[in-house]
Amino acid sequence: MSISEIIKSIPKDFTFGTATSSYQIEGSAFGGCGESHWDSFARQRHATYLNQNGSIACNHFDHWKEDLDLIRAAGFSAYRFSFSWPRILPDGKKAVNSSGIDFYDRLIDGLLERDILPFATLYHWDLPQTLAEIGGWTNTETSDWFGSYAELVMKYFGNRLHSIATVNEPWCVSWLSHYIGEHAPGKKNFAAAVRSMHIILKAHGKACTAIRAMGHKNIGIVLNKQYMMPQVNAELDISACNLSDEIHNLWFDEAIFNGKYPRETLKLFNKHMPKNFDSDLEEISQRLDWIGINYYTRSLVRASEEEKTLGFKTVNGQLEKTDMGWEVFPEGLSFLIKRLSKEYSGSLPIYITENGMANKDEIINGRVKDDKRIEYFELHLKELKTLIDAGYPLRGYFTWSLLDNFEWAFGYSKRFGLVYVDFDNQERLPKASYHAFAKALLS
Helix, strand or coil, rough: CCCHHHHHHHCCHHHHHHCCHHHHHHCCCCCCCCCEEHHHHHCCCCCCHHHHCCCCCCCCHHHHHHHHHHHHHCCCCCCEEEHHHHHHHCCCCCCCCHHHHHHHHHHHHHHHCCCEEEEEECCCCCEEEHHHHHCHHHHHHHHHHHHHHHHHHHHHHHHHCEEEEECCCHHHHHHHHHHHHCCCCCCHHHHHHHHHHHHHHHHHHHEEEEEEEEHCCEEEEEEEEEEEEEEECHHHHHHHHHHHHHHHEEHHHHHHHEEEEEEEHHHHHHHCCCCCCHHHHHHHHCCCCCCEEEEEEEEEECCCCCCCCCEEEEEEECCEEECCCCCCCCHHHHHHHHHHHHHHHHCCCCCEEEEECCCCCCEEEECCCCCHHHHHHHHHHHHHHHHCCCCCCCCEEEECCCECCCCHHHHHCCCCCCCCEECCCEEECCHHHHHHHHHHHHH
């Protein structure tokens, strides 16, 4: 089935949108934005591709009108964006940057003028450098500052936001960034990773409390989920796979929905957890209005004696891969949504808040023919339709991403966008995938 055929078969009240994040597109060099730990991380040798950073990115700070027009012209009814904490509070705490407030005022008003629903995220990884210098997500005080930041955002913008997510992908904020070390701050420290796995959820809880106190009634969090499979159907690999699943997926599900942590992982983590962490779990597990799921790929897991701390490694499989080296496995989306709804979230509305692929896109004769990306979307939308038809409470789907952008440690070497960006002159060129969605959504 084509994108058009699938979308036409989905209920009319289903939300189709597209997504970006602040550091990846805005340009942190503009508008008095403070430094984030991604700026300092990118200065470390070999931390990012060619030591590239997000100081210019897509210069969305100046091109926001053009970018919002692209969203409207494609027929999307919603836009998922993130606020930049250091753009609003360069010191992370109290000193408000009026240029940052003005920028988001213009952006949100621009969305509303174009009849596009603002789906906002408080934190998509650009932690103020001032807070990074005092421990960042290993410092419990950061969660308190995050709660204050959430209250400030609600004060200025809350009555114009359709929904607000507290944190994007807490696993990436904590494990990927503090144990694997691929993202800022680039730590490879088990104790730091464990602390951050709890503190980022404590920050989520603090933000929920602040947002709810300001009267907002559409609060969620966005989790990145990965389908875990044992490399070999043998006892050691199955056990390793279960532990990997707990760390990546169930750690967050159990805390958010059940107010506890999974047993095996907690046994492994316990001695490094913050003192009295149990007392935070009630706030962490307070009621949500929706849950967001980002899905891209699967992981194959095998037991490994070389990995002394965890006892497992992830390995490459044989399926077709995207330009990120990620396997295309749409079936994993169905498994994860079914498990989430049946075992944790029940009838709570679920949004697919990111789904997409990096592709080696080129402009040929003035066009970008990204057929592989179209096929990727078709495969995942087909899974989505099956889930909707089966009665699962899916309410929306957001493509990642509107624009080619700064792809974190990969710099500008990977392209996820529906729109091709020439990073030398900031020209935008909609790709074939953009036109496929426009045809489906506008006809």
